Amino acid sequence: MSLKNDIEMVKEELTSEEKFFEKAVVTEKFVKKYKNLMIGSVVVIVLLVAGNITYTINKQNTIDAANETLEELQKDTTNQTTLARLNSLSPALHDVWVYSQAVASEDLNTLDTLKDSKAALVADLASYTLAQSSNDLSKLEAYSLKENAIYKDLARVQAAVLLLNSGKIDEAHSKLSMISIDSALSKTATALMHYGVK
Incomplete structure (x- = not known):
């Protein structure tokens, strides 16, 4: 019995070694075949x-240089060379710096x-500031019709005030009614709606 068991064990070992070598040969062929690709x-x-590391470092250096340049501009606001470098x-x-100035x-x-x-x-704020400072009804209306205008409701209130001052109460009320109830200016709009009512 033990001889038979020994023979079976040797067969199993040979089979497992044979499988191991077979896998090693397949792996070696695979590595040789795809070596350049790997x-x-x-x-x-x-x-x-x-x-990616180089890009990140370069971007951070640019941000740091821009911040240093901005600090220089704060010290000397008339320096055109520093402004050009910024x-x-x-x-x-x-553009933010130029807008603020x-x-x-x-x-x-x-x-x-x-x-x-x-x-x-900056483009939106500049458009609003121009319309607001000109007290021009058409510019305020044009600004308030922009889709993503930040101060859309404020421009409508200012347009309504101009209309109220010129006696165009119905047009002013029409402008004020365009302001959403959720707007921070809704109470102001409601108060202005009562202005000029006889």
Whole structure:
């Protein structure tokens, strides 16, 4: 019995070793066949990671340089070289700076140039400031009709006040009725609706 068991054990061991070698040969063939592809994949992954790290570091350096340039501008607001450098580093931050200076100095020409800014917030604020400062009904209406206007309801209130002052009460009420109940200006609009009622 033990001889028979020994023979069975040897057969099983040989079968398992044979399977192991068979798998090793298949693996070796696979590695030889796809070696270049695997090496290429590893190289591509390493290059992507290195590129991403480089991009992140470069972007952070640009942000830091833009912030330093902005600090320089705060010290000397008339330095055109620093302003040009800020524009090259961060056009959006440049437009914010120019907008803040234009509002402070009430420079309508500069605000007019900022209406087309690529910084959406600056473009919207410049458009509103121009319409509001001009007291022009058509400009306020045009601004309030913009889809994503930030101060849409405020422009409507200001347009309604202009209409009320010129005696056009029905048109003013029409403007005020466009203001949503959820708006922060809804109470103001309601109060103005009673103005001029006889």
